[in-house]
Amino acid sequence: IAKEVAKLLEMKAQLGGDEGKHxxxxxxxxxxxxxxxxxxxxRERVFNAIxxxxxxxxxxxxxxxxxxxxxxxxxxxxxxxxxxxxxKDQGGELLSLRYDLTVPFARYLAMNKITNxxxxxxxxxxxxxxxxxTRGRYREFYQCDFDIAGQFDPMIPxxxxxxxxxxxxxxxxxxxxxxxxxxxxxxxxxxxxxxxxDSKFRTICSSVDKLDKMPWEEVRSExxxxxxxxxxxxxxxxxxxxxxxxxxxxxxxxxxxxxxxNKLAKEGLGDMxxxxxxxxxxxxxxxxSFDLSLARGLDYYTGVIFEAVLLQQENDHVEEPVSVxxxxxxxxxxxxxxxxxxxGRKVPCVGVSIGxxxxxxxxxxxxxxxxxxxxxxxxxxxxxxxxxxxxEERLKLISELWDAGIKAEVLYKKNPKLLNQLQYCEDTxxxxxxxxxxxxxxxxxxxxxxxxxxxxxxxxxxxLVEEIRMRTSQ
Amino acid sequence: IAKEVAKLLEMKAQLGGDEGKHxxxxxxxxxxxxxxxxxxxxRERVFNAIxxxxxxxxxxxxxxxxxxxxxxxxxxxxxxxxxxxxxKDQGGELLSLRYDLTVPFARYLAMNKITNxxxxxxxxxxxxxxxxxTRGRYREFYQCDFDIAGQFDPMIPxxxxxxxxxxxxxxxxxxxxxxxxxxxxxxxxxxxxxxxxDSKFRTICSSVDKLDKMPWEEVRSExxxxxxxxxxxxxxxxxxxxxxxxxxxxxxxxxxxxxxxNKLAKEGLGDMxxxxxxxxxxxxxxxxSFDLSLARGLDYYTGVIFEAVLLQQENDHVEEPVSVxxxxxxxxxxxxxxxxxxxGRKVPCVGVSIGxxxxxxxxxxxxxxxxxxxxxxxxxxxxxxxxxxxxEERLKLISELWDAGIKAEVLYKKNPKLLNQLQYCEDTxxxxxxxxxxxxxxxxxxxxxxxxxxxxxxxxxxxLVEEIRMRTSQ
Numbered sequence: 019i020a021k022e023v024a025k026l027l028e029m030k031a032q033l034g035g036d037e038g039k040h041x042x043x044x045x046x047x048x049x050x051x052x053x054x055x056x057x058x059x060x061r062e063r064v065f066n067a068i069x070x071x072x073x074x075x076x077x078x079x080x081x082x083x084x085x086x087x088x089x090x091x092x093x094x095x096x097x098x099x100x101x102x103x104x105x106k107d108q109g110g111e112l113l114s115l116r117y118d119l120t121v122p123f124a125r126y127l128a129m130n131k132i133t134n135x136x137x138x139x140x141x142x143x144x145x146x147x148x149x150x151x152t153r154g155r156y157r158e159f160y161q162c163d164f165d166i167a168g169q170f171d172p173m174i175p176x177x178x179x180x181x182x183x184x185x186x187x188x189x190x191x192x193x194x195x196x197x198x199x200x201x202x203x204x205x206x207x208x209x210x211x212x213x214x215x216d217s218k219f220r221t222i223c224s225s226v227d228k229l230d231k232m233p234w235e236e237v238r239s240e241x242x243x244x245x246x247x248x249x250x251x252x253x254x255x256x257x258x259x260x261x262x263x264x265x266x267x268x269x270x271x272x273x274x275x276x277x278x279x280n281k282l283a284k285e286g287l288g289d290m291x292x293x294x295x296x297x298x299x300x301x302x303x304x305x306x307s308f309d310l311s312l313a314r315g316l317d318y319y320t321g322v323i324f325e326a327v328l329l330q331q332e333n334d335h336v337e338e339p340v341s342v343x344x345x346x347x348x349x350x351x352x353x354x355x356x357x358x359x360x361x362g363r364k365v366p367c368v369g370v371s372i373g374x375x376x377x378x379x380x381x382x383x384x385x386x387x388x389x390x391x392x393x394x395x396x397x398x399x400x401x402x403x404x405x406x407x408x409x410e411e412r413l414k415l416i417s418e419l420w421d422a423g424i425k426a427e428v429l430y431k432k433n434p435k436l437l438n439q440l441q442y443c444e445d446t447x448x449x450x451x452x453x454x455x456x457x458x459x460x461x462x463x464x465x466x467x468x469x470x471x472x473x474x475x476x477x478x479x480x481x482l483v484e485e486i487r488m489r490t491s492q
Numbered sequence: 493i494a495k496e497v498a499k500l501l502e503m504k505a506q507l508g509g510d511e512g513k514h515x516x517x518x519x520x521x522x523x524x525x526x527x528x529x530x531x532x533x534x535r536e537r538v539f540n541a542i543x544x545x546x547x548x549x550x551x552x553x554x555x556x557x558x559x560x561x562x563x564x565x566x567x568x569x570x571x572x573x574x575x576x577x578x579x580k581d582q583g584g585e586l587l588s589l590r591y592d593l594t595v596p597f598a599r600y601l602a603m604n605k606i607t608n609x610x611x612x613x614x615x616x617x618x619x620x621x622x623x624x625x626t627r628g629r630y631r632e633f634y635q636c637d638f639d640i641a642g643q644f645d646p647m648i649p650x651x652x653x654x655x656x657x658x659x660x661x662x663x664x665x666x667x668x669x670x671x672x673x674x675x676x677x678x679x680x681x682x683x684x685x686x687x688x689x690d691s692k693f694r695t696i697c698s699s700v701d702k703l704d705k706m707p708w709e710e711v712r713s714e715x716x717x718x719x720x721x722x723x724x725x726x727x728x729x730x731x732x733x734x735x736x737x738x739x740x741x742x743x744x745x746x747x748x749x750x751x752x753x754n755k756l757a758k759e760g761l762g763d764m765x766x767x768x769x770x771x772x773x774x775x776x777x778x779x780x781s782f783d784l785s786l787a788r789g790l791d792y793y794t795g796v797i798f799e800a801v802l803l804q805q806e807n808d809h810v811e812e813p814v815s816v817x818x819x820x821x822x823x824x825x826x827x828x829x830x831x832x833x834x835x836g837r838k839v840p841c842v843g844v845s846i847g848x849x850x851x852x853x854x855x856x857x858x859x860x861x862x863x864x865x866x867x868x869x870x871x872x873x874x875x876x877x878x879x880x881x882x883x884e885e886r887l888k889l890i891s892e893l894w895d896a897g898i899k900a901e902v903l904y905k906k907n908p909k910l911l912n913q914l915q916y917c918e919d920t921x922x923x924x925x926x927x928x929x930x931x932x933x934x935x936x937x938x939x940x941x942x943x944x945x946x947x948x949x950x951x952x953x954x955x956l957v958e959e960i961r962m963r964t965s966q
Contacts, residue, residue, distance in 0.1 A: 044603045044832055046557050047587050052600050055552035055611065062553075074894055076871040076901035078529035079536075083520050083632050084558060084616060105589075106578040108620060113521050115579075126526050129518045137529065142558060146582060158557050170904035174883075185894065299887040358518055397550040409648075413773040420548055420659065427550035430644035 049149035049157025055394035060381050061374075065140065067189050068162050068372055071182055072138040077164055080137050082122040084144075088112040094121045094354070096317040097224055101145045115144035119163040120318070120351065120369065127167055128358030133365050134168035156375055165369030167355070173289055176322045176350060177296035179370045183326050183346045184302045186372060192345070192380055194329040197305055198262070200312040201290055202319050202349070204271075207283020208310065211276040212254035214247060220317065221245050226259060227313035230327075230343065234259070262309040265294050286321070293322065314349060321350030322368065328380075345373045391447070398490040399450040401428045402439040409433070411454045415464065419452075422483040426452075443469045449490060452482065523623035523631025529868035534855050535848075539614065541663050542636050542846055545656055546612040551638055554611050556596040558618075562586040568595050568828070570791040571698060575619045589618035593637040594792070594825065594843065601641055602832030607839050608642040630849055639843030641829070647763055650796045650824060651770035653844040657800050657820045658776045660846060666819070666854055668803040671779055672736070674786040675764055676793050676823070678745075681757020682784065685750040686728035688721060694791065695719050700733060701787035704801075704817065708733070736783040739768050760795070767796065788823060795824030796842065802854075819847045865921070872964040873924040875902045876913040883907070885928045889938065893926075896957040900926075917943045923964060926956065 046052060053061060072079075091102055091114050103115040116122050119139045127135070140162045149157050164182055166175035180197060187195045205226070209219050225241050234256055241247040241255070261267060268291050277283045290308060297303045314323045326346040348370035355365035385392060401416040403409075409432050419426040427448065429439055436453075443451055453465040453474075463476040466485060477485045520526060527535060546553075565576055565588050577589040590596050593613045601609070614636045623631055638656055640649035654671060661669045679700070683693050699715050708730055715721040715729070735741060742765050751757045764782060771777045788797045800820040822844035829839035859866060875890040877883075883906050893900040901922065903913055910927075917925055927939040927948075937950040940959060951959045 042563065042832070042834070043561065044599065044834070045561070046603075047559055047561055047585055050557035050559070052557070052604075053555040054604075055554055055609075058553045058555060061555075073870050074897065074899045076869050076899065078868040079532045080529055081527040081532060081535075083524035083526070084618075085521055085524070085632075087517065087519070087521055089516065104580040104582065106580045108578065110620075111521055125518065129520075130526075130528075135529075144558075146584075158559075166904070168904070171883075171906045174887075174902075174904040177887075181891070181894070296887060299884055300891045358516070360516070360518070394552040395550050396547050409645075410773055413648075413651075413770060417655070417774045420655070423548065425548045425550065428648075430640070430642070430648040432645045 047157070049147070051156065056385075056392055057378070057382065059392045059394050060385060061378060064190065064374060064377055064381065065162075068186055068374070069138070069140070071186050071189065072162075072164050074185075075136070075164070075178060075182060077136050077138040080123075080126065080139055081141065082116070082119075082126055082139070084142070085113040085115050086122055086125065088114045090114075090125050090358075091117060091121055094316075094318060094357070096220060096315065098145075098315060101147055103144045103146055116141075117145060118143050118316075119161050119371070120165070120316075121354070123163070123165055123167075123369075124351075124354040124365075124367070125358050127355045127365055127367075132167070136164075136166045138162070138164045159375040162372040162374050163369055164372075165367055167365050167367045169366055173292045173296060173322075176368050177293055177300065179348060179368055180293075180297060180306065180324060181300045181302060183324070183348075183370055183372075184300075184305060187326060187345065190377060190381075192328055192377060195305060195326055195345070196307055196329055197324055197326045197346075198307050198309040198312045199290070199293070199322065199324045200309055201286035201322050203282040203286030203321060204277075204290065204310070205313060207277060207280035207286060208255065208258050211280050211283070212258070213251040214255070218245065218247065222247060222255070223313050224315050226255070226311060227315045229259060229311045229313070259311040262307050262311070264303060264306070264308060265291065267308055268294060289321065314347060318351040318354045319349040320352045323347075323349035324370075343376070345376050347371055347373070393447040395427075395446060395448075396425050397427050397446065397448045398425045399427075399452050399486050400439060400443050400448050401426055402434070402436065402451050402453050404436050404453055404455045406433040408454055411459060415452065415454055419483065419486070424483060424486055440467075440469070450486060452486070521631070523621070525630065530859075530866055531852070531856065533866045533868050534859060535852060538664065538848060538851055538855065539636075542660055542848070543612070543614070545660050545663065546636075546638050548659075549610070549638070549652060549656060551610050551612040554597075554600065554613055555615065556590070556593075556600055556613070558616070559587040559589050560596055560599065562588045564588075564599050564832075565591060565595060568790075568792060568831070570694065570789065572619075572789060575621055577618045577620055590615075591619060592617050592790075593635050593845070594639070594790075594828070597637070597639055597641075597843075598825075598828040598839075598841070599832050601829045601839055601841075606641070610638075610640045612636070612638045633849045636846040636848050637843055638846075639841055641839050641841045643840055647766045647770060647796075650842050651767055651774065653822055653842055654767075654771060654780065654798060655774045655776060657798070657822075657844055657846075658774075658779060661800060661819065664851060664855075666802055666851060669779060669800055669819070670781055670803055671798055671800045671820075672781050672783040672786045673764070673767070673796065673798045674783055675760035675796050677756040677760030677795060678751075678764065678784070679787060681751060681754035681760060682729065682732050685754050685757070686732070687725040688729070692719065692721065696721060696729070697787050698789050700729070700785060701789045703733060703785045703787070733785040736781050736785070738777060738780070738782060739765065741782055742768060763795065788821060792825040792828045793823040794826045797821075797823035798844075817850070819850050821845055821847070867921040869901075869920060869922075870899050871901050871920065871922045872899045873901075873926050873960050874913060874917050874922050875900055876908070876910065876925050876927050878910045878927055878929045880907040882928055885933060889926065889928055893957065893960070898957060898960055914941075914943070924960060926960070 085105060095117060102117050105113040119141060142158055143161050144158055147157060149155055183197055205223060206219055209222055214222050222241060225237050228237055238252045238256060241252045242249050268287055271277050272287050294303060297306055312323060312325055325344050327344050350368040352364060352366040356362045401412050403412055412428050416426050416428045449469055451467040451469060453467060458465055462479055464479055464482050465474055466477045467474045559579060569591055576591050579587040593615060616632055617635050618632055621631060623629055657671055679697060680693055683696055688696050696715060699711050702711055712726045712730060715726045716723050742761055745751050746761050768777060771780055786797060786799055799818050801818050824842040826838060826840040830836045875886050877886055886902050890900050890902045923943055925941040925943060927941060932939055936953050938953055938956050939948055940951045941948045
């Protein structure tokens, strides 16, 4: 009986184990995704365009760890701090996943006492946000950052950052776009002349930041209701934040009786004028708008801020055009490095971050819609055989090709059918097939077949590498 | 008085704040590091060599999130599970940082019902190990994985994995190396014929795995003392694990009166023989050793396992040659995907992981020792001026160059000295300087200076792009 019970218990345990297996959830964590080979191919195209641009502007590249000491991130992100991922305390240091690449960059500069660098950094960042994945919003997503650190003459690096955004968005052909520009000093000056108390600058600023998602009436009631601003001050702000334009608006505000009396606003407007002069030299003012409603949420900005948005897509191929909003943003943060330096030494910085995930979403949709066939490998030739028992010959030949730097594949079968080998080439886009057979081996040749045209030609074995290179160059 | 007290309290708070600032620890988390532009330049060289090889073998590329559901990693790593980083429970799913790229790959296959793929994946993984950073051991480190999944004829993909390791290590010119090969089935068969009870196979296997770091005597006493193996069984194992060789050894063991009676061992030895035949066709048996002491710690291996080690460096440039040990490893894991599939459907896999961090350490040391100057940017030309008040002209010219795809920089100063501009080129390795001056502007030319030779030539503005391209091509 004991034996039988033991058997039954064992069977039950097994069943339980199987049930456990079935309940196992097979998914990636909320707000994250895998990239398939096809998605990676699109992603690499975009990265290439961006990296090429960063390198064109003379940037070096750095990398930092995916997590930082928790205290490194503390006090840098204002109201967004609640979105930071913390690691479990498993003994040792308290760690958090990076929230952006800017704070790690500032930590890197202070730690290594670097006062002068132009660098890019492409890496994933983490935010416990509510993901809206159809619009390209994830909890794990790439940022592509370009920053210029150092004490320089005003607005020259700032203008270069905007030029970079302009180059990248033009290059990627995402459709029409607009780069909104403002300055934290102009915002702060505006708050001051509107009668916002100093202590409320930051919180009112983050209300203004919501104007791209909410109508003014809602933002106003947040300011007055939740944040206790006087209705007069709010209405006053309301007048300013609807203004946008170019050099003409800057000139007008420089004459504004109230703003022109405010030291910060005057400084900001003066620099904005200089910026627009440089942007005129770069020939890009057509897509730049000085916009007083642009605020940007992050605490660390001190000067120019900017954000690029895509305008309504005119691409007829996309069936359901999605609102994609911001695809790049950045600004000047002259105080951040000083927060890390033991002696508070400042290193002025300005930088831009390209919102790559939204760009992916658009390009992915476009590829889907166009039915463009994207190759996910670069294989030049499949080594095949027409008869059986030629595995060894195939392996010998492919080894020669690999050693000569040819991108080559072979089916992992002892005796594959020729038809299956040709089909594999059709499916994966391999342009050439190198066929070995008894006769070819005797004659010291390989039969080279062009998949697209079905043309076949015998090539002497010693010329094969050269022939493949010639036929697949370009 | 109240006012004075408030003031004093405020001052104290400020002082307290400052003290806090001073105590702030400016570092990266334990076991992690930043990569400087110079290190990144070396890293990109290595990545390029590896990716080129993976693409030569027809691999696609995928990416997965940096964290997985905690349960995805559970029960995959045996004794190493304690080294997994968990995320803090902030509400929502329980997450862990990935420990390797193999388990996420298996999860990806099962989740997407993929039964056939050859892919590579290069990304960071995380282990709460005791870092030995001088030897290239970190808590955050890159893995470069290449895997072949699918039901194929035996040992063909396995042989290709070894060919890939051979190509990469040869390509990187790291010095002499050896690839040790064994098979889990041979190990298990060996344990069985030595009298190890079934239940102790895994734990005895992880003792054997320590043979590359410990002498046999210590491993033996761990087996007998801690793990309760009989001294006779241990001694018996001791005889086998000192064996290593090639086809001859395989043949000898196939005749071994005990091993040849064990089904698993016989299967493993048969496949090992086939593997060596393929490796002979690839011409790489010279650097392959069938080694019965190779065990590898991970639970999921089911067939062939292998590990590449660098042999004593003969490079005289390196002052203190470090023992670098393993630089690549891998094996066959036919059961892992089935652990994720609700119906337990298996997808046989074999793969290799390149231990990039140790390779970096070696190459970094070599660069240090050789005093080779590594450029960290690709800038072709600096746009400079010889006189004052030419900032606008410099910006106009550089904008033209950028738009034509030329990699160009300009100093962010209104009136930089020519000497400083030339010095900047010397420091950063920029080969050309395009100098604008009053006279050149009048004449419609730009003075192009070759930094290395100090040669100067006037180039018509409309030919400048072509001239720069020509002089920097190659």
